[in-house]
Amino acid sequence: MHLYWTRLEDEQCSLVLAATDQGVCCVGITLEEIQEWGSKHLGDAELVEAPEKMALYKSQLQEYLAGERTIFDLPLDLKGTPFQLKVFEALQQIPYGSTVSYADIAEAIGNPKAVRAVGGAIGKNPVLIAVPCHRVIGKNGTLTGFSSGIPLKKKLLTIEKVPFKD
Template identity: 50%
Template sequence: MGKQSIYWTSYLHKKTNWEIYLAATDFGLCYVSLPNEPFEAFTSWINRRFKNYKLIKTEEKFATNIKEVNNYLNGERLHFSWQLDLNGTAFQQSVWNALLNIPYGQTVSYSEIAIQIGNSKAVRAVGTAIGANPLPIIVPCHRVVGKDGSLTGYRGGLNVKKALLAIEGVM
């Protein structure tokens, strides 16, 4: 059996000076880095998820993705139109699918996500699944806040979470 192709590129958003890595399989977008996350974090994630792969750098494959991310970061886009290839456990996927249902410009709490997926006692597990989200910004984990509305942990740092919520008019 041949190696699976993982296509990737990087993008620099000039206004924020954020560098973002994007990766896709033949089935869809599988990874978007947090702003200014090192390339090693990207390759480490790929190595954990895909055992037999080859990385192929290509900007052409991501032209639409880059345009949409750019428009989102400029406050000009509310939704993304891409096919996603979410790679995670069944529990993680249920959490990530719940995140996809949070409307632009709104926030929900971790406990609301736990209730939505049918496991109200799994608030900490929901937080762990959110922290493992391979498609931040696209699968909007930045829209999840504490029960009292406070900003809580974010793998990319609270300054990035605040900036993303500000783009959506929440902050």
């Protein structure tokens, strides 16, 4: 099995994108993150730099970062526990330019008492932006944790013209 990757350098951010033959599986800040994710979820998959294979993924992310794309049309190859996969599915239902709370996601997956577990699952989201965990904020409108850092979360919400409290 191969884990294909490429870099996306943009004035908004710098990302490393990775995909299997089934679809995008990981978007991170560093190649080390991608390697770590690959080792954990794909075992001995060969890491292959493949800009041509990643061109569709890269172009859709560039369009998003330029404010030209609001919906992703990418095959995803999400890995995680059944609970995490439910959370990732709920994240994909958050419309562009909107935010929800962790409690809203817990409610959406039919487990309203699992707010902390939802937060843990969101923190393990491997596909930044296309699985929009950046759209989850605190109940009071404040920005809460983001695995790739609050500055990137602010940039993404600003692209979507979402008001938030600093």
